[in-house]
Amino acid sequence: MSIKTPPTLLHQAGESLLRDQALAIAALEHLPAELFPQLFIQAYRSRRLQVLKAMSQAWPFTVLPLGGLPDLSLDEVFKAILDGLDLLLAQEVRPSCLQTPLDRLSIKNCRHLMHSDLTHLFQCPKIRQLKTLYLFALSLKHFKPEPLRALLEAVAPTLQDLGLDNCEMVDSQVEAMLAVLSRCHQLRFFTITGNDLSLTTLEKLLRHTAGLSSLELELYPVPLECYTTQGTVKKDRLALVRAELTGILRELGKPRIISLGTKYCQQRGISKFYKVEF
Template structure:
């Protein structure tokens, strides 16, 4: 015999409040914030369109549980939600293909959206291989349908993105006012840098945060974006760690970012030759590289602090180089 979990006090309070929809709507401005999520789910379960719309417009928290809503049996479209919630959206791997595709159709109705994060897309590997156009088509659709430019775009663990996907991404007109671009674990090894360079060219007046970590970038790709990078005068954080760059290229990066007065965080990779077997670091080689880069900092004569980052989590270390 199974024992049902009794409802919480918050759930009971929500049920009581929703018995009278008009009273529930008028009481929203006096409700504690913690009552909104259970009330939101209950209103959806009970197909109460007016209270649901009112809840979205009065939402006091930074997160609205869209994932929970989309896993429930549908009774209405998401126009009530899209017309509100929404300044930041994060899409996680827990959403399956149909859910992600359905949600993509409503991004264009989110008139207040400023930040879009696509996380852990590698978990859709099988779906992507079965339908090679899925990510490209959906990614392009999700970005093209936006009515307002994004401030922030984060893409994490997306090794299955093709060069075509990335080209579509970097050419999206709604990214032309980005303040933050974070790409981690996307395969840029053979990617032509023209699209990325064009995007950086467009966002030089606004870009504050640029992170290209563990993307398989090589010297020639980095050198292609150096001139435009040197004009990103609002840049505060710059990360290009866990990439296969030579010391010569890191020196060029130091030279081209030397006059970016707002730049505070700079994270560069430890050269691959500094690793031994078993993912351990050769400290003597690291010391030589640090000395070489320190000399470059002295020659530039600009006070700054940079960090070198090792690639493997088993030996994750940061090496500080400071010149003042």
């Protein structure tokens, strides 16, 4: 018979404080910085939305690591956190250190991201000067393309780094954002590996990113046509695809090196990359 580890005194104190949201919010002014992460996670787990909003405004560190939160649905929770950040930026009361709008956003390993989360994200005024947007290991397969396209539209003038890796994206979603992607003229790094894209969509990506003069690093997925039904790479087919893509790069007339990454292997924790260059 297993014996559960009893909660720590710190955990119990946090739970007691969170029973009264007004009291918890009032206590933030006097809360030591080292206690913020633990209380933030407890507020997240118990969906104390007003406390989360207030903690986002009072966060004492330079990074708010949302990617490390437990894998729960983020609909109303995510909105509360962004509302807090947006209000703080609008008030300009902390001249998370806040001389400029939010310039980096990274969301990782959230399997329950919803349409409303992305919708709220691109509607936040202070997010429109993002330089880095990194979405990793999200489940976007059944999303309509509009929210992601609108998010890119909002940040296109300033975006420098864009990562959309292992998000279960499909052809229709990527093709819907091609036009706005081609207007991200500040883009330096673009990665979209680990998604289920066809060779046709990959070719379209290469053509739409050809005019981005600042682009230095491009990582694309090995197209679906190169895989067996068991998920292994067909080396002969991949060789033909690499030759075909080299021809496209030559046709576009710009010296360029791209890499094709295999699907992410959970067991080994790696992807294998193949260069294509002109």
